[in-house]
Amino acid sequence: MRPVGEDRVAGxxxxxxxxxxxxxxxxxxxxxxxxxxxxxxxxxxxxVQxxxRxxxxxxRxxxxxxxxxxxxVLAEAAPLRFAVLGDSFSEGVGDRAAGAxxxxxxxxxxxxxxxxxxxxYVNLAVSGALSADVAAHxxxxxxxxxxxxxxVVVGVNDTLRHGFDIGLYARRLDRVLGALxxxxxxxxxxxxxxxxxxxxxxxxxxxxxxxxRRSVNAVVHALSARRGAVHLHLADPAWTDxxxxxxxxxxxxxxxxxxxxxxxxxxxxxxxxxxxGPAPSPEASEPPPTRAETALWLATAGTGWVLRRSRDLLPQxxxxxxxxxxxxxxxxxxxxxxxRAETALAAALAATMGG
Numbered sequence: 001m002r003p004v005g006e007d008r009v010a011g012x013x014x015x016x017x018x019x020x021x022x023x024x025x026x027x028x029x030x031x032x033x034x035x036x037x038x039x040x041x042x043x044x045x046x047x048v049q050x051x052x053r054x055x056x057x058x059x060r061x062x063x064x065x066x067x068x069x070x071x072x073v074l075a076e077a078a079p080l081r082f083a084v085l086g087d088s089f090s091e092g093v094g095d096r097a098a099g100a101x102x103x104x105x106x107x108x109x110x111x112x113x114x115x116x117x118x119x120x121y122v123n124l125a126v127s128g129a130l131s132a133d134v135a136a137h138x139x140x141x142x143x144x145x146x147x148x149x150x151x152v153v154v155g156v157n158d159t160l161r162h163g164f165d166i167g168l169y170a171r172r173l174d175r176v177l178g179a180l181x182x183x184x185x186x187x188x189x190x191x192x193x194x195x196x197x198x199x200x201x202x203x204x205x206x207x208x209x210x211x212x213r214r215s216v217n218a219v220v221h222a223l224s225a226r227r228g229a230v231h232l233h234l235a236d237p238a239w240t241d242x243x244x245x246x247x248x249x250x251x252x253x254x255x256x257x258x259x260x261x262x263x264x265x266x267x268x269x270x271x272x273x274x275x276x277g278p279a280p281s282p283e284a285s286e287p288p289p290t291r292a293e294t295a296l297w298l299a300t301a302g303t304g305w306v307l308r309r310s311r312d313l314l315p316q317x318x319x320x321x322x323x324x325x326x327x328x329x330x331x332x333x334x335x336x337x338x339x340r341a342e343t344a345l346a347a348a349l350a351a352t353m354g355g
Contacts, residue, residue, distance in 0.1 A: 079118040080274070082109050083147035083185070085138045085176070086154045089192065090125035094252035095259075097286055104253070105151060107262035107280040112149075112269070114276025122147075130157050135172040143183045149274065150180045151188035151265075155220065156195060156251070159212035162316040166215045166341075170348040173219060177227050186274060187229035188265060191217035193240040198250045204321035207334060211341040215348070222349055230268045232261065255284045 084090050084105040092103020109121035122145060124138040134154045142150055158169050177187055194213040196206030217235055224231040239245065245257030253261065262280040269275035327333055 079120045080112055080149065081120045081145055081147040082112060082122070082149045083142040083145055083151075083180075084121070084123040084125050085134050085142055085150065085152045086125040087129040087157055088125070088127035088252060089156070090151060090153050091123065091127050092125075092258065093127055094247040094249075094257065095255045095286075097255075102258070104258040104261035104265070107259060108265050108269075108275075111262070111266050111277040111280050112275050117276065128157060129154060130161065131155060131169050131172040131176075135176050139176045139179055142185075143179050146183050147180070147185045149188060149269075150185035152176055152180070153188075153190045153192070155216040156192055156213075159209060159216060160195065160312075162312055164212055166212075166219065166344050167348040167351060169216060170219045170223075170352045174223055174352040177223055177229070181227050186272070187224070187227050188231075188269075189220055189224045189229045190232040190261070191220045191235045193235050195251060198240065198246070200250075204324040205317055207324055207337075208317060208320035211338065215341060215345045218345055219348060219352070222353060226353065230265065230272075232264050232268075234261070254288075255286055256282070259284070 082105075090103065090105055092101035092106060095102045095104075103123075105123055105125075106121070109119050113119045122142075124141055126133065126138075129138070131154050134152065152173070154173070155169065158164055177189075180187060192213075194206070194210045196209035196213075201209070213235070221231070223229075234240075239257075239260075245253055245260055247254040247257075259280055259282050263282055266275045266279045270279075323337060324334065327336060
């Protein structure tokens, strides 16, 4: 595996359906023959009772933001459709296998199918995607597939843009989750770590990013609970403090990190009877990047990533850092800036949660 942080990554275009046969079979990589190109699969895999909505299943409790929510009931021979939406985290950046990105979603897909069952897996995630991209482009394609499972993990790139607006983000995510929920999908969500902390930025630069991350995660938690989503708290120290889980760019998981995410989701889905195959192995199957590969990435892809983000985010981030320093200098500290962020968050939640 080579550590990567580019917005554009190797591999074929997203959105290809990949059948995964039975338990223990390897997930087919990008570029394998697929059925269609993100179009609905005809003639199979309909939900029980034909309504397109999940019907009462085991009713097992779901750990995370949701409560005891029944899952869809599937005929044993029917394929389980799994759609993946989001950015580079879900595209698989940081976990290269057989010359292409693999990632947690592909590893999870391989552990969903029980004996005699198929999984049809489509990954629509694109590196660099914003919530606007997911809402406008990925969600309509995913809804057309009528997936039984749909993961939506997006927001880090929003926090790294100069035009960040928590109200817009909340409305977009609510629209995406609502559309997939209405189509009958069991939702998978996750909150992610603070990029400023992961990158080791100085406090005046890190605090504005931390406020944005807290706001995004608060929205994700609230909307996940509202929809009964299977949710992972990936901002917790158990994930962020273990550097073995992260690639050299400190923003994307490495192979062990992707495997840990896949394993955690598999445990939660197994409790609902939606993961019937073997859990993904936590052990890496690819050799770790060498020092030379890491140095090459830092000198090429890493530098390019920093330059693009600098043009977009750095001017405003410097202004925000200036605010931090001014409040520190006049003795008010971060309180007023925290209060402003909390007010914007409260308005965003009120607009999307109806309260």
